Amino acid sequence: MTDALNHKVFQIIAAEAEAQGVRAFVIGGYVRDWFLQRPCNDIDVVVEGSGIALAEAVASRVRTKVSVFRRFGTAMLRYQGMEVEFVGARRESYRADSRKPIVEDGTLQEDQERRDFTINALAFSLCREDYGALVDPFGGIRDLNDGIIRTPLDPDTTYSDDPLRMLRAIRFATQLGFKIVPESKDSIRRNAGRLSILSRERIADELNKIMKTARPSVGWLLMDECGLLPAVLPELNALKGVEMVEGRGHKDNFRHSLQVLDNVAAASDKLWLRWAALLHDVGKARTKRFEPGLGWTFHGHEYVGSKIIKGIFADLKMSQTEDMHYVQKLVALHLRPVALVTDEVTDSAVRRLLFDAGDDIDDLMILCKADITSKNALKVERFRQQYEELRRKLVEVEEKDAVRNFKNPITGEIVMEKYHIPPCNTIGIIKEAVKEAILDGLIPNDFDAAYAFMEKKAAELGLSE
Numbered sequence: 001m002t003d004a005l006n007h008k009v010f011q012i013i014a015a016e017a018e019a020q021g022v023r024a025f026v027i028g029g030y031v032r033d034w035f036l037q038r039p040c041n042d043i044d045v046v047v048e049g050s051g052i053a054l055a056e057a058v059a060s061r062v063r064t065k066v067s068v069f070r071r072f073g074t075a076m077l078r079y080q081g082m083e084v085e086f087v088g089a090r091r092e093s094y095r096a097d098s099r100k101p102i103v104e105d106g107t108l109q110e111d112q113e114r115r116d117f118t119i120n121a122l123a124f125s126l127c128r129e130d131y132g133a134l135v136d137p138f139g140g141i142r143d144l145n146d147g148i149i150r151t152p153l154d155p156d157t158t159y160s161d162d163p164l165r166m167l168r169a170i171r172f173a174t175q176l177g178f179k180i181v182p183e184s185k186d187s188i189r190r191n192a193g194r195l196s197i198l199s200r201e202r203i204a205d206e207l208n209k210i211m212k213t214a215r216p217s218v219g220w221l222l223m224d225e226c227g228l229l230p231a232v233l234p235e236l237n238a239l240k241g242v243e244m245v246e247g248r249g250h251k252d253n254f255r256h257s258l259q260v261l262d263n264v265a266a267a268s269d270k271l272w273l274r275w276a277a278l279l280h281d282v283g284k285a286r287t288k289r290f291e292p293g294l295g296w297t298f299h300g301h302e303y304v305g306s307k308i309i310k311g312i313f314a315d316l317k318m319s320q321t322e323d324m325h326y327v328q329k330l331v332a333l334h335l336r337p338v339a340l341v342t343d344e345v346t347d348s349a350v351r352r353l354l355f356d357a358g359d360d361i362d363d364l365m366i367l368c369k370a371d372i373t374s375k376n377a378l379k380v381e382r383f384r385q386q387y388e389e390l391r392r393k394l395v396e397v398e399e400k401d402a403v404r405n406f407k408n409p410i411t412g413e414i415v416m417e418k419y420h421i422p423p424c425n426t427i428g429i430i431k432e433a434v435k436e437a438i439l440d441g442l443i444p445n446d447f448d449a450a451y452a453f454m455e456k457k458a459a460e461l462g463l464s465e
Contacts (some may be wrong), residue, residue: 004031005036005124005131009058009062010387012061013054013058013084013126014126014127014131016054016272021048021049022047022049022050022054022128023126023374024045024046024047024126024127025045025125025126025127025449026044026123027044027110027111027124028120028121028123028124029042029044029120030043030279031124032119032120032122032140032416034123036176038246038364040067040108042082043085044085044087044109045084045126046088046089046108047086048108049088050088050366051073051088051090052073052075052086054086054191055077056115056230058084058086059337061081061102062079063225065077067161070199071086072087074086074087074246082214083361088105089110089111090104090106090110090112090114091105091107091113106235108123112137112198113152115151115152116158116165116169117149117151117152118138118140118150118151119143119144119151120326121137121138121152121171122134122135135151138152140151142449147176147177147179147432148178148180149162149173149178149179149180149181149182149184150181151187153282155183155184155186155187155188155281156190157189159191160189160191163195163197164206165205166188166191166195166226166228167207167223167232168194168221169184169207169225170206170210170222170228171206171259173218174210174215174216174218174219174222175209176211176215180222180226185226187224188227189226189227192226192231193231196231199317200315200316200317201316201317203319204317206351207232208271209269211274212269215262216261217258217262220278221258233310235280235282235285235312236254237254239252239253239281239282239284240252240254241254243288252286253284256278256281257278257281258278260277260278260280260370260371260373263373264367265277267366267368268363271328272327273363273366275327275328276327276331276367279308279309279312280302280330280331280334280367281298282300282305283298283306284298284330285309287300287301302333302334302335303332303333306328306332309331310328327330329357330363330364333356334355334367334368335359336352336353337354337368337387348377349395349440350397351397351438351439351440351441352392352439354406355406355439361394365387365390365391368387369387372387405418406432406439408431408435408455409445409447409451410430410450410451411431411448412428412431415430415431415458418454419464419465420444420460426461426463429456429457429461430461433453433457434454436449
């Protein structure tokens with residue numbers, strides 16, 4: 001396998017390891033990805049000895065900086081486009097209440113035994129006597145060829161020791177298109193309660209990696225199948241199932257949300273747009289009602305959902321600023337274009353949509369198109385034609401009225417200077433009236449028209465210069 005080790009950094013590591021009298025191996029993701037023919041610039045080197053000492057020697061040889069993390073016994077350096085992390089071979093033991101292991105020095109085999117999956121336990125030797133040889137004690141190559149996720153040891157031990165590995169199994173299965181072996185799925189179900197010892201940040205990190213895959217629905221369906229969904233995202237779990245009353249049911253909003261997510265993923269790589277797709281109907285569980293003669297309703301679910309998102313982001317310790325507000329906005333607005341395409345599209349309605357969505361209007365339209373999931377082909381085609389008509393209208397109105405990033409031509413300072421008044425509610429009333437007049441198309445979006453309208457409104461309120 002020497003072709004896999006043709007980068008100069010491997011030869012340098014091998015030479016320095018020999019000089020120190022230690023054995024070193026490339027292990028994990030780089031080896032796995034080489035066989036999968038996937039690019040990988042992150043190299044993990046395990047050393048039967050001191051990983052830090054070897055890293056410092058290599059860094060000195062190539063004249064680069066080395067970052068040392070003595071608490072964890074690791075060191076990292078960058079060289080010719082590669083990021084290399086060094087660690088001493090180790091064996092681990094765990095306490096029941098923590099995923100942080102008790103670490104002791106170990107051999108390569110003991111280090112491979114502690115790895116999460118067979119495909120991540122593969123190693124290439126950097127030793128002179130067998131340079132480039134593959135070390136595969138658990139059949140990782142077989143599992144790569146078969147496209148399966150399997151643990152090196154008993155899965156109950158692997159998952160109970162570090163329950164993050166359960167989410168990693170799902171993430172790798174989603175990323176690589178692999179299958180988790182049945183005994184591993186069974187073990188994940190048995191150990192689902194162990195997720196409680198994980199930090200929510202670590203869970204969110206795995207979720208985001210799943211969300212960035214080509215078909216993120218695969219990961220969410222696996223979480224559901226393996227019993228992790230209630231602990232990971234209970235608000236999404238609440239959307240599952242179809243309820244029947246008087247012979248009338250509604251669609252499974254969980255499955256629908258996953259279909260919308262995949263539709264968005266096919267159109268955009270934006271992480272938070274994908275989150276908006278997953279959560280666009282999250283308010284339906286709380287707003288579901290059966291109205292005799294009408295059927296199932298979810299009135300106001302878009303507004304309820306936008307409020308629920310704040311709690312979800314807080315629970316998962318995700319960004320509470322721009323990213324969250326972006327998702328909230330798209331969820332709150334996701335029905336607006338639908339309402340427009342089902343009625344006559346007026347300039348006024350389009351202006352207001354542009355005003356409310358701002359620079360996120362294009363993402364909102366991607367979400368709304370993705371939300372067309374009916375099994376009725378004629379209905380889908382009709383909605384798509386109306387959707388394209390709305391897109392054309394959005395471009396036309398924006399070019400004419402420039403309201404996407406609307407700024408009121410009339411400021412509070414202008415009103416105060418004109419009428420010699422201090423800050424007060426009257427100023428807000430005048431500004432709001434000007435804004436509404438522009439959005440309603442009563443006046444054009446320019447200063448002269450807005451100023452004249454301000455004077456008219458001020459006169460109605462009894463103001464004079």
